Amino acid sequence: MEEYLSTEGIYNSIAGIWNKLIDAAWSLLTLTPQGDFSGAYNLAMRLFDALLPVAVGCLCLFFCISYFKETMDIRRNMTLESCIVEFIKLIVANSCILYISSWIPRFISWARDLVGLVTRSADGHISGGDLLQMEDASIGDLLFLWILGVLLLLVTVVMGCLVVTPVISRIPKLILLIPLSGVALSTIVGGQGLSRTASSWIREFLGTSFEVFGYAIVLAISSYFIGFHYVSYATSDPSIADCILSAVNAVIGMMVVVGSMKGADTVFKKGLGL
Numbered sequence: 216m217e218e219y220l221s222t223e224g225i226y227n228s229i230a231g232i233w234n235k236l237i238d239a240a241w242s243l244l245t246l247t248p249q250g251d252f253s254g255a256y257n258l259a260m261r262l263f264d265a266l267l268p269v270a271v272g273c274l275c276l277f278f279c280i281s282y283f284k285e286t287m288d289i290r291r292n293m294t295l296e297s298c299i300v301e302f303i304k305l306i307v308a309n310s311c312i313l314y315i316s317s318w319i320p321r322f323i324s325w326a327r328d329l330v331g332l333v334t335r336s337a338d339g340h341i342s343g344g345d346l347l348q349m350e351d352a353s354i355g356d357l358l359f360l361w362i363l364g365v366l367l368l369l370v371t372v373v374m375g376c377l378v379v380t381p382v383i384s385r386i387p388k389l390i391l392l393i394p395l396s397g398v399a400l401s402t403i404v405g406g407q408g409l410s411r412t413a414s415s416w417i418r419e420f421l422g423t424s425f426e427v428f429g430y431a432i433v434l435a436i437s438s439y440f441i442g443f444h445y446v447s448y449a450t451s452d453p454s455i456a457d458c459i460l461s462a463v464n465a466v467i468g469m470m471v472v473v474g475s476m477k478g479a480d481t482v483f484k485k486g487l488g489l
Contacts, residue, residue, distance in 0.1 A: 225364035229371045233469070234340040236375030237434065240476075243382040244330050244431050248389050249320045255390050262394035263316060270312050270397030277405035278305050301404070308403035308413075315396045319420075323389065326424045333431040341441055341465065360458055367462050374469040381476050382430050388423045392416065422484040429479035433472070440475075441468040 248256040282301050399416035402409045 225361065225368055229364070229368050229465075230341045232368070233371050233375050236379055237340065237437070240379050240382050240430070240434055243379065244427055244434075245327050246383070246386060247320070247323050247327055248386055248393075249323065252386055252390070255387075256393075259390045259393040260316060263397060266394055267312070267397050270401045273398055274305075274308055274312065274401040274404060277402055277409060278308075281404055281409075304404045308400060311400045311403065312397050315400060316393075319389075319393060319396070322421070322424050326427055329425065329428045330431045333428070333435050340438065341468075359455065363459065363462055367466070370466055371469065374466075374473050377473045378476050381480065382427070385423055385427060385480075389420075392420050392423065396420070418484075422480070422487075425487075426480040426483045429483035430476060433475045433479050437472045437475075440471040441465075 246252075248259075278301070281304075396416060400413050402412040404410075405412075
C-alpha cells in the first residue's frame with residue numbers, strides 16, 4: 216500500500232494505465248461487428264430484412280418518378296441512350312440492394328486486414344521513470360509532487376479513454392448503417408438530386424469501415440510523440456520546476472496522440488474524398 220501511495224508508485228501507476236489503454240486500442244482495431252458483436256450485427260441484419268420491402272417499394276417509386284420525368288419533359292426528347300441509362304441504374308440499384316448484406320462484412324474484413332499492414336514498430340508506452348522525482352526533497356515538495364501525480368493520474372485515465380473511444384465507437388456506427396443501406400441505395404435511380412442519398416451512404420460506410428487504418432497509423436507513430444521533449448528541463452538533480460515540466464511534457468504528448476486519434480477519421484475521409 217505504501218508503494219502505491221508514494222510518488223514513485225503513482226508515477227508507475229500512470230505509466231501502467233496509459234500503456235494498458237494503448238494496448239487495448241491496438242487490440243480493438245481488429246474488432247468486427249459480425250465477429251465480435253454478432254448479437255448486435257444479427258439484429259441489424261434482421262432490421263435490414265424488415266426494411267427490404269420498403270427499399271424495393273422506394274426503388275420502384277423512384278424509378279417511375281425518374282423515368283416519367285425524363286419522358287414527360289417537353290424541353291428535350293427521350294432518346295434510346297437515356298432510356299438505357301435509366302434501366303442500367305435500375306439494374307445496378309437492384310443488385311446493390313440484393314447483395315449489400317453480403318458485401319458489408321467483406322468490406323469490414325478487408326479494412327481489418329488492411330490494419331495488419333501497419334507494423335507495430337513502436338508501442339507508444341511510457342515509463343514511470345520518464346516523470347522526474349526529487350531526491351532529498353522536503354515534506355512540502357513531496358506533498359506537492361504527490362498531488363501533482365494524482366492529478367496527472369486522473370488526466371492519464373481521461374486521455375487513455377479518449378484514445379480508445381474512437382476505435383470502438385466505429386462499431387456502433389457500422390451497425391447503424393446496415394439497416395439503412397437498402398433504402399439509401401434505392402435512391403440510385405432517383406436522379407441527380409435524390410441519388411445523393413445513396414452516394415452519401417456509400418461514402419459514410421466506406422469512411423467508417425476504413426478509418427480504422429488511420430487509427431492504426433496514429434498508434435504506430437504515437438511513441439515518437441510521447442517520447443518527444445516539447446519543453447526543456449533538467450534531468451539531473453531536478454528542481455520542483457523541472458518535475459512540473461516533465462509532467463507537462465507527458466501531458467502534451469498524450470494530448471497530441473488523443474488529438475491525432477480524434478482527427479484521424481476526418482483526415483482519412485477528406486484525403487480520400489469520402
